[in-house]
Amino acid sequence: MSTVAEQTRDSGAVVDIRGLNTRFGRNVVHDNVSLSVQPGEIFALVGSSGCGKSTLLRTIIMLLQPVAGSIRVFGQEVLGLRDEEALPLRRRWGVMFERGALFSSLTVAENVGMVLREHTQLSARLIAEVAAMKIALTGLPADAGAKYPSELSGGMRKRAALARAIALDPELLFLDEPTAGLDPLSASGIDELVRSLRNALGLTIMMVTHDLDLLWRAADRVAVLGEGHILGIGTMEELSRLDHPIIREYFYGPRGRAAREQAWKKK
Amino acid sequence: MTAEQIAQLVIEMDPASATAAARLRCAGAWVVQGIAQLERRLEALPLTGEGNAVIDGSAISALDTSGAWLLHRITRKLEQRGRSVEINGLRPEFSTLLKLVASSATAAENPLPPIPGLLVRIGQQTWRHLLELSGMLSFIGECAIILLRSLMQPRRIRWRPVLHNLQTAGFEALPITGLLSFLMGVVIAYQGASQLERFGANVFIADLVGLTMLRELSPLLTAIIVAGRSGSAYAAQIGTMKITEEIDALRTIGVRPQELLVLPKMLALIIALPLLTVYTDATGVLGGMIMARAKLGVSFDVFFDRLGDAVSLSSFLTGVCKAPVFAAIIALVGCHQGFQVTDSADSVGRQTTVSVVQSIFLVIVADALFSVAFNWLKI
Numbered sequence: 001m002s003t004v005a006e007q008t009r010d011s012g013a014v015v016d017i018r019g020l021n022t023r024f025g026r027n028v029v030h031d032n033v034s035l036s037v038q039p040g041e042i043f044a045l046v047g048s049s050g051c052g053k054s055t056l057l058r059t060i061i062m063l064l065q066p067v068a069g070s071i072r073v074f075g076q077e078v079l080g081l082r083d084e085e086a087l088p089l090r091r092r093w094g095v096m097f098e099r100g101a102l103f104s105s106l107t108v109a110e111n112v113g114m115v116l117r118e119h120t121q122l123s124a125r126l127i128a129e130v131a132a133m134k135i136a137l138t139g140l141p142a143d144a145g146a147k148y149p150s151e152l153s154g155g156m157r158k159r160a161a162l163a164r165a166i167a168l169d170p171e172l173l174f175l176d177e178p179t180a181g182l183d184p185l186s187a188s189g190i191d192e193l194v195r196s197l198r199n200a201l202g203l204t205i206m207m208v209t210h211d212l213d214l215l216w217r218a219a220d221r222v223a224v225l226g227e228g229h230i231l232g233i234g235t236m237e238e239l240s241r242l243d244h245p246i247i248r249e250y251f252y253g254p255r256g257r258a259a260r261e262q263a264w265k266k267k
Numbered sequence: 268m269t270a271e272q273i274a275q276l277v278i279e280m281d282p283a284s285a286t287a288a289a290r291l292r293c294a295g296a297w298v299v300q301g302i303a304q305l306e307r308r309l310e311a312l313p314l315t316g317e318g319n320a321v322i323d324g325s326a327i328s329a330l331d332t333s334g335a336w337l338l339h340r341i342t343r344k345l346e347q348r349g350r351s352v353e354i355n356g357l358r359p360e361f362s363t364l365l366k367l368v369a370s371s372a373t374a375a376e377n378p379l380p381p382i383p384g385l386l387v388r389i390g391q392q393t394w395r396h397l398l399e400l401s402g403m404l405s406f407i408g409e410c411a412i413i414l415l416r417s418l419m420q421p422r423r424i425r426w427r428p429v430l431h432n433l434q435t436a437g438f439e440a441l442p443i444t445g446l447l448s449f450l451m452g453v454v455i456a457y458q459g460a461s462q463l464e465r466f467g468a469n470v471f472i473a474d475l476v477g478l479t480m481l482r483e484l485s486p487l488l489t490a491i492i493v494a495g496r497s498g499s500a501y502a503a504q505i506g507t508m509k510i511t512e513e514i515d516a517l518r519t520i521g522v523r524p525q526e527l528l529v530l531p532k533m534l535a536l537i538i539a540l541p542l543l544t545v546y547t548d549a550t551g552v553l554g555g556m557i558m559a560r561a562k563l564g565v566s567f568d569v570f571f572d573r574l575g576d577a578v579s580l581s582s583f584l585t586g587v588c589k590a591p592v593f594a595a596i597i598a599l600v601g602c603h604q605g606f607q608v609t610d611s612a613d614s615v616g617r618q619t620t621v622s623v624v625q626s627i628f629l630v631i632v633a634d635a636l637f638s639v640a641f642n643w644l645k646i
Binding site for chain 1: 298299300302303306307331332333336337340360363364367368371372609610611612613614
């Protein structure tokens with residue numbers, strides 16, 4: 001945000017974005033966006049629909065090319081990286097897509113095992129065991145592993161996608177809308193899961209979400225995106241005290257208030 | 268990879284006494300990239316005996332869930348052999364991880380589902396094919412009812428998609444069908460020429476080309492090309508619509524998917540395929556005619572004279588009247604296979620392939636039946 005921040009690079013950060021510009025044709029999505037994610041942090045990106053949250057996430061994981069700027073992940077510049085150079089980096093992160101993106105022709109266990117088969121030399125038996133363990137870790141029942149993605153409910157599919165994202169024990173996990181389209185019970189299950197994964201595995205998590213409950217309960221720091229800029233960045237309490245109209249609308253709309261009150265009650 | 272980056276396990280055990288305590292010292296990085304070697308050695312490790320086992324984890328430099336799983340597996344193996352196991356020196360964050368992994372262990376005990384026996388699989392396949400057959404029959408029935416109902420109320424037919432399909436399946440197929448049938452005419456004339464030349468029966472080339480093209484080859488060739496071009500497109504389109512729940516959306520709006528998706532395609536193809544056949548008749552004969560002049564010196568005038576005598580109206584009609592039947596087969600099979608798609612990308616590819624194979628197969632079977640019937644009727 002500040003010009004000082006643009007010059008000083010945060011060398012300890014897991015993800016460090018400086019002066020990012022993204023454009024689709026004449027439509028400016030990001031205009032000079034800078035932010036950094038610290039190790040072990042649960043970092044959330046919020047903002048209204050179409051403000052470029054998912055675009056930012058897709059740019060970091062090298063699915064989109066920005067017009068200008070710099071993105072460093074684990075201290076390495078990802079823009080302009082060739083495929084073979086990107087591979088070691090890709091092994092260190094896991095991505096969970098909004099709609100799961102599970103391979104529909106493979107069972108859930110095969111989906112998880114496929115990542116292990118591609119990147120390790122483990123035996124088929126150990127791969128099957130580790131896959132089943134990851135599936136159990138995400139809270140899916142034991143028989144879910146043998147099912148195909150089409151046979152699962154939306155919430156189970158999200159959990160299966162999460163199991164695939166953590167298959168290689170990544171240090172950094174990207175979650176795109178982890179609770180979207182879930183019932184409140186499943187969604188709060190995901191809250192717990194995200195936090196317990198971070199605590200147990202020491203992950204750094206970067207997520208895009210609309211879910212205010214998830215933000216209050218799981219996120220350490222939150223960045224609000226709007227109008228192509230970062231409007232605010234900080235903990236939820238800090239953000240809720242900021243005076244930007246869009247942020248106030250976001251946090252003090254009817255749903256924002258309810259989630260906030262609930263979060264206060266918990267404390 | 269250095270020794271630091273791979274998982275190591277050293278077992279200290281008194282070989283003299285089976286009841287003595289075993290000491291397992293773990294070291295290195297027990298992470299997913301580092302445990303492959305250890306895992307391969309593990310089966311051969313001497314873990315037998317009855318005494319207590321102590322696992323010393325103080326030298327483990329890194330542990331992730333896969334490494335923790337392996338450690339858990341070793342522990343469990345020791346316990347199954349009657350040893351009591353104690354884990355020492357593990358960093359607190361590692362022991363939390365080990366507990367987390369162990370808590371999800373019950374689910375991981377039996378990861379591989381049983382494979383059904385041969386007899387069961389034969390039964391399942393037979394049942395599946397029977398279901399498919401009855402599904403196809405009921406689909407044809409449904410489509411026939413909707414077709415009849417629409418024909419009685421022509422205002423209800425959606426002409427826009429019909430016209431659109433006429434263009435994509437009919438008009439846009441003109442270049443490829445025309446070219447292939449022209450080449451087919453050339454080939455037949457070329458093959459026939461050398462035989463006819465021997466008997467001095469040059470002029471009968473018109474009989475050969477005219478009859479084979481008009482009666483058999485041109486309808487069959489056109490139908491096969493259209494099956495590959497349009498039948499597959501129908502299956503892929505409807506299949507994808509099924510995955511994206513568009514078919515369900517149509518049903519909830521109160522529109523029958525067959526009425527919107529199948530009927531226009533079928534009507535358009537029933538109109539387009541006979542027209543295409545007439546067109547490929549012409550291009551095929553043209554190919555033969557050019558070849559006849561080049562190879563046998565039969566001029567166009569002579570060729571046309573002979574063609575008029577050789578090919579009766581009934582020969583032409585027997586060829587063209589097959590086309591609507593072929594069209595119905597292609598449209599029905601393509602659409603039906605589209606509706607058979609289940610929720611996976613794989614299944615779209617599979618059903619599209621099946622639609623092409625099935626429709627070409629059925630077109631040739633129908634052609635054979637036509638031949639038998641025409642022979643019987645002496646046409």
